[in-house]
Amino acid sequence: MMRYIHLVHFDTKAFDAMPLDYRQEVDRRALAKNAELAARGVLVHAEALQGPDTAVLVRVRDGKVSVTDGPYMESKEQLAGLVLIDVADAAEAVSIAGEDPIGEFGTIEVRPIYVIPGS
Helix, strand or coil, X not given: CEEEEEEEEEXXXXXXXXXXXXXHHHHHHHHHHHHHHHHHCCEEEEEXXXXXXXXXXXXXXXXXXXXXXXXXXXXXXXXXEEEEEEECCHHHXXXXXXXXXXXXXXXXXXXXXXXXXXX
């Protein structure tokens, strides 16, 4: 088994402008998908994120800490959530991403988890 993360990206402003009943239905379907993945034994963790306006960027350059309030991305789609799964291979990770209801209007980025050597 190998861990993969699904980074969920979508236009949060456009989503907020959608009818409330549609947003609630998407949330219900996403929670149902997470419950299904948990029942299958592949869900490690899933979380939705607050909007990009709540983000804070922290950088350290030449020993100095710099803090910048969000939003900080210049793209319409923002990181809005994550789903960590433990599956057999990349094909299964991609297949599961294709079942995410957010994929109907957003993007699901699939990445394998990097295991630090010696950890």
